[in-house]
Amino acid sequence: MPLLSLRALTRRFGQTLALDRLDLDVAAGEFLTLLGGSGSGKSTLLRVVAGFETADSGAVLLEGRDLSGVPPHARPLNMMFQSYALFPHMNVAANVAYGLRRDGVPRAERDARVGQALAMVGLEGFGGRLPHRLSGGQRQRVALARALVKRPRLLLLDEPLGALDANLRERTGFELRALQRETGAAFIMVTHDQQEALALADRVAVLEHGRVVQLGPPRAVYDRPATRFVAQFLGAANVLEGRPDGAGGFDCPGLGATLRPEGALPPGTAACALRPERIALRPLAEGPNSAEGVVEEVAFRGDDSLLLVRAGGGALLRVGHAEEDGAPPPRGATVRLGWEAASVVPLAG
Incomplete structure (x- = not known):
């Protein structure tokens, strides 16, 4: 009891x-x-x-x-x-x-x-x-x-x-x-x-x-936030709208790319969460779980920097950049973003 x-x-x-x-x-x-x-x-x-x-x-x-x-x-x-x-x-x-x-x-x-x-x-x-x-x-x-x-x-x-x-x-x-x-x-x-x-x-x-x-x-x-509210309230995750592509991926027009989570997407998924610290700046080939964007703002936070990156489809992504990874890119720089499939979290509401 x-x-x-x-x-x-x-x-x-x-x-x-x-x-x-x-x-x-x-x-x-x-x-x-x-x-x-x-x-x-x-x-x-x-x-x-x-x-x-x-x-x-x-x-x-x-x-x-x-x-x-x-x-x-x-x-x-x-x-x-x-x-x-x-x-x-x-x-x-x-x-x-x-x-x-x-x-x-x-x-x-x-x-x-x-x-x-x-x-x-x-x-x-x-x-x-x-x-x-x-x-x-x-x-x-x-x-x-x-x-x-x-x-x-x-x-x-x-x-x-x-x-x-x-x-x-x-x-x-x-x-x-x-x-x-x-x-x-x-x-x-x-x-x-x-x-x-x-x-x-x-x-x-x-x-x-x-x-x-x-x-x-x-x-x-x-x-694993369950809803848009939890994802954005707790840790200010990026919430990306889109639709399943029928092949296990999630097309995100604002990102100009496809998200591909681990496992199958729940029926009716209309958004996915992606935490800023799970996004890395690295050269990646075109494909799922990668996107290109332009740095609009850089904010130093002590042990890391927060980048605001405008993706090709217009979405504004919050991206964490650790100090051990070197100096963050400057405003106006074009960057390539990548993340692991496990970091893509389908949201229920």
Whole structure:
């Protein structure tokens, strides 16, 4: 049995459909990230599970128990907000102990658990400090300790790293993953950061218009996007329109060439995805999985450069060029592009 089962969850705000008959299962001890654009339903989904929003229909089942009508404080889970929501007049130890005190946990046990939670997040000795004397990263750790001190089976995190700078965000993300493994709790994390979602999760759920449009391990979702939306939202793949040629290939007028994927094209394929980093600049003979174009823009990105290449049929391709491959071609250069058959991904919609 899954730890958490969401069945046909629907939530409306006036005329806006935030969740549309959404189904999702989360296993015990799993780290799941929810990824999607603004308004896709990510945060609403967390709030419905936590009990801060009430679904118009559908069910939230935790270990088979229907949580309908159960108030947030009585649900056997915890939620960490992006704002951290620390009490400014309470010191760190009191903030972390707040939920335990409300639950009537005896003082000795409470103090022991607070000490363990602070040690877990690397804040030993900080118990007497007030929140305004902490850095942003330290406040984030206090909020995490407060969420973990009650030892929930399920922890919900709404953009928990959003307020941190890039370097601290990456380090804290890996620490968060390590804590999840150590505690054995299931984590569901909302993030708008694609790299963060791919780096931390066991599985990624991509949401669009209140529904899960693709769910799977990060590499599988990235390498084999199921729809145009997933292909373009996650990693900004090139989406090329066309039609099957009847011989296993996919004619793409905008590319002025034929794509030839591994295996047979699914019936009705009307587009294929091709990721920028899978396209190479190399001299190739005319034929499938190669095209010619003119470089329109070159953008240096640190470890690589992004080229915008106008193909013969008018399509504008995003092409990654690694630094180890030498200097990128200049604007106006005519280049030959090539890619492997395995990099061509037929799209369902």
